[in-house]
Amino acid sequence: MQVVKTIKEVREIVKQWKKQGLSIGFVPTMGYLHEGHESLITNAVSENDRVVVSIFVNPLQFGPTEDLSSYPRDFEHDSKICQNNGANLIFHPEPSEMYSEDFCSFVDMTGLTEGLCGKSRPIHFRGVCTVVSKLFNIVHPDKAYFGQKDAQQLAVIKQMVKDLNVDIEIIGCPIVREEDGLAKSSRNTYLNKEERKAALILNKSLKEVYELLLDGERNSEVIIKSIMENINTESLAKVDYVEIVDNISMKKVNIIEKPVLVAMAVYIGKTRLIDNFIFEL
Numbered sequence: 001m002q003v004v005k006t007i008k009e010v011r012e013i014v015k016q017w018k019k020q021g022l023s024i025g026f027v028p029t030m031g032y033l034h035e036g037h038e039s040l041i042t043n044a045v046s047e048n049d050r051v052v053v054s055i056f057v058n059p060l061q062f063g064p065t066e067d068l069s070s071y072p073r074d075f076e077h078d079s080k081i082c083q084n085n086g087a088n089l090i091f092h093p094e095p096s097e098m099y100s101e102d103f104c105s106f107v108d109m110t111g112l113t114e115g116l117c118g119k120s121r122p123i124h125f126r127g128v129c130t131v132v133s134k135l136f137n138i139v140h141p142d143k144a145y146f147g148q149k150d151a152q153q154l155a156v157i158k159q160m161v162k163d164l165n166v167d168i169e170i171i172g173c174p175i176v177r178e179e180d181g182l183a184k185s186s187r188n189t190y191l192n193k194e195e196r197k198a199a200l201i202l203n204k205s206l207k208e209v210y211e212l213l214l215d216g217e218r219n220s221e222v223i224i225k226s227i228m229e230n231i232n233t234e235s236l237a238k239v240d241y242v243e244i245v246d247n248i249s250m251k252k253v254n255i256i257e258k259p260v261l262v263a264m265a266v267y268i269g270k271t272r273l274i275d276n277f278i279f280e281l
Contacts, residue, residue: 001083003090007138010091014140022049026141028132031055032072033081036176036184040145043173045086052139053082054091056098061127072189098134107133112159112250116152116263117274120240128153129160136168143169149183151261151276155250183275190271198236199268202275205230206262213279218256220244231266240265240272247278
């Protein structure tokens with residue numbers, strides 16, 4: 001496995017692979033890899049001849065009061081994860097390699113980015129779309145892999161690829177959870193022991209309303225009320241949003257008649273966690 005820090009190096013290596021007729025899988029990450037990232041890498045390895053993993057904490061997707069400076073980083077650990085799971089190349093650039101001093105071009109989107117996480121993080125998806133577009137142009141993969149935990153991000157990337165005629169297949173991979181149900185996240189490391197226990201209210205709430213849906217409940221207001229009541233039993237939890245939206249358009253759904261995304265963002269102490277599931281009739 002190779003580690004490179006420049007765009008030129010990535011392009012030269014990928015160009016040689018493509019000359020050999022090899023397929024390229026790509027897993028973009030911000031590092032501090034966990035089992036969720038491992039599942040993306042192993043999926044990519046199983047479906048492609050070569051796999052590139054990017055490790056880059058993208059400053060464009062963090063708001064001024066968010067956790068860019070404190071976001072967890074451990075490149076040595078990340079390298080071992082990549083190597084152990086069969087990745088062939090790590091692209092680990094400095095911010096100055098990705099964004100020159102005179103950088104002034106961005107990729108933006110309307111509609112899909114306005115609700116859910118986009119409502120409370122207004123610049124977030126502009127940063128995501130910009131960096132992912134740049135990475136796609138640098139790596140030129142055949143397939144790119146994203147986790148379902150970031151469901152809105154996955155929908156945004158799929159729409160961006162469609163709108164801009166990018167010749168890359170976007171693969172969504174299932175949420176990976178801890179044994180007690182908490183969705184794997186790099187930000188879980190922020191939680192202390194009490195907060196870690198409190199965070200289980202997210203998955204508990206979703207599991208209970210999934211049963212409601214299986215029993216035939218189709219009114220979104222009833223489902224959301226049930227989730228809110230559950231979360232409000234936990235004193236350390238503060239809701240950012242709970243919504244039920246169309247799984248493709250991300251528009252709010254009042255009566256569930258087609259596949260929907262049931263999604264939430266909840267602060268546990270100062271840590272913002274997200275979770276979701278897709279319900280298909």
